[in-house]
Amino acid sequence: MSPKVYDVAICGAGPAGAALANIFASRGIKTALVERQSDFSKEFRGEGIMPTGYQALKDIGFDLKKMEIPMEVNRRITVYYRGKHLIDPDPPGFEDGLIWVSQPALLEYMIQQCQKYENFGFYRGHRVKDVTYQEGRVNGLCLVNNNQEFNIRAKVIIGCDGRSSTLRRRLNFEIKDYKQIIDIIWFKIPYPHDFLKRGTAFANIVPNGLMVCPACYDDKLQIGWIIAKGSYKELNKQGEEAWISEIQKTCPPELFDHLEKSKGNISNKFVLDVGIDRCKSWNKNGVLLLGDAAHMMNPVGGQGINIALRDAIVAANHLVPLLKKDHSNKAIDDAFLEIEKERLPEVIAVQDFQKRPTTIVRKQSTTTTFLIKNIRTISKSRFVRKILSKIANLIFYGKTEVEIKV
Numbered sequence: 439m440s441p442k443v444y445d446v447a448i449c450g451a452g453p454a455g456a457a458l459a460n461i462f463a464s465r466g467i468k469t470a471l472v473e474r475q476s477d478f479s480k481e482f483r484g485e486g487i488m489p490t491g492y493q494a495l496k497d498i499g500f501d502l503k504k505m506e507i508p509m510e511v512n513r514r515i516t517v518y519y520r521g522k523h524l525i526d527p528d529p530p531g532f533e534d535g536l537i538w539v540s541q542p543a544l545l546e547y548m549i550q551q552c553q554k555y556e557n558f559g560f561y562r563g564h565r566v567k568d569v570t571y572q573e574g575r576v577n578g579l580c581l582v583n584n585n586q587e588f589n590i591r592a593k594v595i596i597g598c599d600g601r602s603s604t605l606r607r608r609l610n611f612e613i614k615d616y617k618q619i620i621d622i623i624w625f626k627i628p629y630p631h632d633f634l635k636r637g638t639a640f641a642n643i644v645p646n647g648l649m650v651c652p653a654c655y656d657d658k659l660q661i662g663w664i665i666a667k668g669s670y671k672e673l674n675k676q677g678e679e680a681w682i683s684e685i686q687k688t689c690p691p692e693l694f695d696h697l698e699k700s701k702g703n704i705s706n707k708f709v710l711d712v713g714i715d716r717c718k719s720w721n722k723n724g725v726l727l728l729g730d731a732a733h734m735m736n737p738v739g740g741q742g743i744n745i746a747l748r749d750a751i752v753a754a755n756h757l758v759p760l761l762k763k764d765h766s767n768k769a770i771d772d773a774f775l776e777i778e779k780e781r782l783p784e785v786i787a788v789q790d791f792q793k794r795p796t797t798i799v800r801k802q803s804t805t806t807t808f809l810i811k812n813i814r815t816i817s818k819s820r821f822v823r824k825i826l827s828k829i830a831n832l833i834f835y836g837k838t839e840v841e842i843k844v
C-alpha cells in the first residue's frame with residue numbers, strides 16, 4: 439500500500455504538537471499527528487499554566503476559563519522555612535493566580551477539536567520509529583502500531599516528541615547540555631484542607647532543598663520534593679513511606695498528621711530527571727524540532743508547557759502561509775530558521791533564569807540562608823522588588839510578543 443501523504447506530519451501530541459496540529463488543521467493544512475500513547479494519562483507532564491500559556495491556548499481557541507475540564511486556580515502562595523511560616527508572597531502579576539489543569543483532559547479536548555477537520559489524521563497509540571528519506575532529505579515517518587510498521591509522507595516534518603525525542607536522536611541533532619544537580623520526586627496526596635485554604639500553593643525550604651506543592655484539580659496536593667541528582671535509586675529502595683517520614687522531619691507540625699494519614703494513599707508518583715538542554719540548531723534535513731524536543735526546560739517557574747505552546751504559535755505563523763502555496767525546500771528551511779530566531783531569545787532568557795535556583799536551593803550558602811531568613815524585610819526594598827518584578831514578568835508574561843497572525 440502506498441503511504442498516505444500529508445502537508446505536515448507532527449510527531450508527539452503533547453502541548454506543542456496538539457496546539458500546532460489544531461492551528462494547521464483549522465487552516466486547511468493536511469495534517470498528521472502521531473502519538474505513541476493510547477491514553478494521555480500514561481505520559482507524565484507538568485500541569486501549571488502561566489498567563490502566557492493561558493493566552494496562547496486562548497489564541498488557539500481554548501479559553502480554559504470557559505472550558506469544562508478539571509482545573510484548580512492557585513490563588514495564594516505560602517512559604518515556610520524548616521517548617522515555620524516565613525512569608526505569603528504576592529508577586530506582581532499573580533492577581534489571577536496560576537491554573538493547574540489536567541493535561542490528559544486538555545489534550546484529549548484539543549484532539550477532539552482537530553478531529554472536526556477532514557484534513558486531519560490522528561495516529562493514536564502509534565510510535566514513530568524512524569524517518570524516511572528522499573535525496574538526503576526527510577520525507578516521512580515510519581510508524582509502529584501493534585508490531586505493524588507503515589510509513590506516512592509529508593512535505594514538512596515536525597518533532598514535538600518531548601525531552602526523549604526520537605527525531606532528535608535519529609537525526610543526531612547536536613545538543614548543549616546544562617548539567618543540573620537535582621532531581622525531583624513528584625507525587626500527590628489528598629489535599630490538606632485542615633492546614634491549607636483551598637487553592638493555596640505551599641513551599642517549605644529546608645537546609646538542602648525545597649518542597650514545592652501546588653493545589654491540584656483532583657482535590658490533591660502535588661508534592662515536588664527536590665533530591666540530589668541520582669539519589670532516587672536509594673530513596674526508592676526505602677519506599678514511599680520513608681519519603682513521607684523524611685519530609686515529616688522538616689514539615690510544619692500542622693501538616694505532620696496529615697502526611698501520616700496519607701501514607702498508603704499516594705498517587706501520581708514520578709521521578710523527574712531534571713535537566714536543561716538546547717539543540718544547537720532546531721532543524722536538520724527538513725525536520726524542525728519544537729518544545730522540549732528542541733530545548734528541554736527544568737521545572738523552575740513552570741515554563742515548559744507555556745514555552746511549548748508559544749513555539750507552536752510562532753511556527754504556525756511562519757509555516758501556514760508557505761504551506762498554502764507552492765513552496766521550495768529552501769523556503770521551508772528559511773522558515774525553520776526564522777522560527778528558531780524568533781523563539782531563541784525567550785528560550786535562552788528562561789533557561790538562563792532556570793539554571794541558578796536549583797543550585798542555590800540545593801547548596802545553601804551562609805549568604806543564601808541569611809537572605810531566606812530575612813526575606814520579609816529584604817523583599818520590601820525597592821531594589822529587590824524591582825528584580826522580583828523583572829523575574830515575575832519573564833515567568834508570567836514571557837520575553838517576546840507572541841500572537842497568532844494566520
Ligand SMILES: Cc1cc2nc3c(=O)[nH]c(=O)nc-3n(C[C@H](O)[C@H](O)[C@H](O)COP(=O)(O)OP(=O)(O)OC[C@H]3O[C@@H](n4cnc5c(N)ncnc54)[C@H](O)[C@@H]3O)c2cc1C
Nearest residue numbers: 450452453454474483484486566600729730740741742743
Ligand atoms: C513532573 C513534571 C512537572 C512539570 N511541571 C510543569 C509545570 O508545572 N508547568 C510547565 O509549564 N511545565 C512543566 N513541566 C514541563 C512540561 O511538562 C514540558 O516542558 C512540556 O510538556 C513540553 O511539551 P512538549 O509538547 O514539548 O512535549 P511533551 O509534553 O513531552 O509531549 C511529547 C509527546 O510526544 C510523544 N512521543 C514521544 N516520543 C514519541 C514517538 N517516538 N512517537 C510518537 N509519539 C512520541 C509523547 O508520548 C508525548 O505525548 C513538567 C514536567 C514534568 C515531567
